[in-house]
Amino acid sequence: MVENLEKKYEEILKWGALQGITDTPFPSSPSSSPPSSSSSSYRPDFEQQQEQSSCLGFSLEIAVFSDSEGGRGLAATRDLKKGEIILRVPKGALLSVHSAQQDKKLAEALVSYPSLSSTQVLCVHLLREVAKGRTSAWYPYLVHLPRLHHTLAHYTTSVESQALQVEEAVWVAEGAAETVRQEWNEARPLIKTLSLGRRFDSLRAWLWASATVSSRTLYVPWDKAGTLCPIGDYFNYACPGVTEHDPVNTQDLHGKDDAEANLEEDGDSSCGLEFADRLSDGGFESERNEYCFYAHQNYKKGEQVLLCYGTYTNLELLEHYGFLLLKNPNDKLLFRFSGLHELGPLSPGGPHNDPKNLYINFDGHPSFSLLAVLRLRAAPTTICKSHGHLALSGLQISPENDATAYRWLKVECEKLIVSFLTSTDDDFMLLKLLEACTSFHQVVAKALTICNCREQERVRRDSPLCATTSKEEKFSKELPTNVLTEIGKFEALASLKSNKSRGSSSDPLAEEAIVLEKWKLAVSWRLAQKRIIERCILHCARCLKCFS
Numbered sequence: 310m311v312e313n314l315e316k317k318y319e320e321i322l323k324w325g326a327l328q329g330i331t332d333t334p335f336p337s338s339p340s341s342s343p344p345s346s347s348s349s350s351y352r353p354d355f356e357q358q359q360e361q362s363s364c365l366g367f368s369l370e371i372a373v374f375s376d377s378e379g380g381r382g383l384a385a386t387r388d389l390k391k392g393e394i395i396l397r398v399p400k401g402a403l404l405s406v407h408s409a410q411q412d413k414k415l416a417e418a419l420v421s422y423p424s425l426s427s428t429q430v431l432c433v434h435l436l437r438e439v440a441k442g443r444t445s446a447w448y449p450y451l452v453h454l455p456r457l458h459h460t461l462a463h464y465t466t467s468v469e470s471q472a473l474q475v476e477e478a479v480w481v482a483e484g485a486a487e488t489v490r491q492e493w494n495e496a497r498p499l500i501k502t503l504s505l506g507r508r509f510d511s512l513r514a515w516l517w518a519s520a521t522v523s524s525r526t527l528y529v530p531w532d533k534a535g536t537l538c539p540i541g542d543y544f545n546y547a548c549p550g551v552t553e554h555d556p557v558n559t560q561d562l563h564g565k566d567d568a569e570a571n572l573e574e575d576g577d578s579s580c581g582l583e584f585a586d587r588l589s590d591g592g593f594e595s596e597r598n599e600y601c602f603y604a605h606q607n608y609k610k611g612e613q614v615l616l617c618y619g620t621y622t623n624l625e626l627l628e629h630y631g632f633l634l635l636k637n638p639n640d641k642l643l644f645r646f647s648g649l650h651e652l653g654p655l656s657p658g659g660p661h662n663d664p665k666n667l668y669i670n671f672d673g674h675p676s677f678s679l680l681a682v683l684r685l686r687a688a689p690t691t692i693c694k695s696h697g698h699l700a701l702s703g704l705q706i707s708p709e710n711d712a713t714a715y716r717w718l719k720v721e722c723e724k725l726i727v728s729f730l731t732s733t734d735d736d737f738m739l740l741k742l743l744e745a746c747t748s749f750h751q752v753v754a755k756a757l758t759i760c761n762c763r764e765q766e767r768v769r770r771d772s773p774l775c776a777t778t779s780k781e782e783k784f785s786k787e788l789p790t791n792v793l794t795e796i797g798k799f800e801a802l803a804s805l806k807s808n809k810s811r812g813s814s815s816d817p818l819a820e821e822a823i824v825l826e827k828w829k830l831a832v833s834w835r836l837a838q839k840r841i842i843e844r845c846i847l848h849c850a851r852c853l854k855c856f857s
């Protein structure tokens with residue numbers, strides 16, 4: 310760990326050691342090979358870690374990675390083998406509804422609020438511990454919790470939720486914001502009873518607590534809300550089934566991606582990812598009374614050690630964790646083509662189509678159910694009766710039938726992709742612009758620069774956004790009206806928020822930065838959706854070529 314990180318986390322590492330948190334093997338198991346650099350002096354046991362005043366160092370250390378890799382996380386301090394124990398957190402260190410019950414005042418107050426969900430109880434418990442300040446048993450852990458979150462519940466204005474551009478996603482964002490507000494209203498009487506003070510009674514504080522719980526809790530068998538797990542919640546996310554956390558290929562979102570190239574060249578749609586059986590990274594082990602984490606793959610010393618939180622689409626990641634993955638094989642586009650009946654009727658005895666099963670996969674292929682429905686609808690009724698079972702088993706009814714189905718899907722995707730307020734190229738350009746900015750002042754200045762690019766050759770040479778690669782050349786011409794309108798709306802929102810914050814304790818620049826981050830995430834999300842549509846068009850074209 311670099312020295313300043315060591316200093317910054319000194320207190321929590323020491324506190325962790327006192328709690329019995331350790332990254333050493335189970336006491337009874339044959340000891341793992343010690344780190345080669347200090348093998349003679351190394352005793353990988355709890356006692357030694359207490360002496361060393363650090364709960365980490367044997368297998369893991371706190372490290373800071375790039376934002377796209379999750380920022381702060383845990384790195385391997387030695388080569389780690391798939392399946393080996395890498396962290397143990399005793400139950401006593403966990404912050405959960407169990408520890409809430411051990412807080413006498415909170416437990417007594419809770420009796421009067423039996424209808425609160427365990428997630429609400431955990432949020433109140435967290436706020437109460439923060440309000441206690443240094444006297445909280447978790448103080449060293451709490452001071453290092455992130456202050457800002459970008460989960461969908463934070464998309465509280467229509468400008469922010471509409472930036473997602475897909476109706477279902479806008480609903481999810483609006484629903485998330487509404488649910489948090491409702492949960493806050495229900496929990497307020499309890500917060501008042503506990504006299505946490507005005508700061509902790511605000512919607513802002515509740516949003517923070519709720520996002521902290523949503524983005525950091527780990528599964529426990531005894532409670533639906535899960536548990537906050539100090540140090541264990543420093544692991545960043547890895548997609549299940551992706552054996553290598555291969556460097557994120559920004560081409561995927563920012564340009565023509567390798568999936569498309571694969572489809573064009575040889576029809577391989579694996580997107581360069583390797584898939585494996587899902588592995589369990591850990592869980593609460595009742596017999597040991599501790600949360601245990603295992604390496605889900607081999608890691609080299611210095612590499613980030615990741616944890617699989619579950620299988621999520623990008624919308625779900627955004628909703629619960631406030632981030633998304635550029636390359637997420639679990640991402641999908643919900644199928645929402647209204648003209649499905651035009652393809653043909655579905656016979657009365659046909660499959661029951663749960664709309665949730667009708668989607669286009671990350672690689673652009675229609676889901677099993679969607680393909681079955683398309684094949685059945687594309688078949689004449691008589692053929693459907695005699696051969697419908699083939700479609701229901703995932704098989705082709707006939708090449709002609711498949712050609713009709715894929716032709717229809719291709720046309721619908723082509724209509725869909727042009728129906729968005731902004732194109733993929735617009736989103737790509739906007740994202741590039743936003744990534745180059747840390748304030749709205751910069752966003753506007755850079756946008757103006759781009760607009761004036763053609764006239765002002767001097768500015769053109771100086772501006773990184775007007776660089777000379779052929780792809781960027783294409784985007785440096787002019788900003789489309791819809792993008793300019795969006796910039797205007799977000800700028801107005803940011804200045805409204807920062808003006809509002811001037812009268813309060815919050816920092817106007819931080820307010821702006823939050824709006825900017827949420828906007829970036831929304832643009833990334835919608836761009837990823839459009840890329841799926843583009844892959845689907847390519848996939849259909851390739852299939853049609855086979856039938857011709």
Ligand SMILES: C[S@@+](CC[C@H](N)C(=O)[O-])C[C@H]1O[C@@H](n2cnc3c(N)ncnc32)[C@H](O)[C@@H]1O
Pocket residue numbers: 376377378379380381382455524525542543544545546547629630631632633
């Ligand atoms: C359980 S915490 C992980 C540790 C966190 N980075 C920290 O500093 O405390 C989960 C949060 O980390 C971030 N995160 C985790 N995995 C990520 C990833 N693969 N890419 C981007 N952000 C990630 C998200 O903000 C998420 O809500």
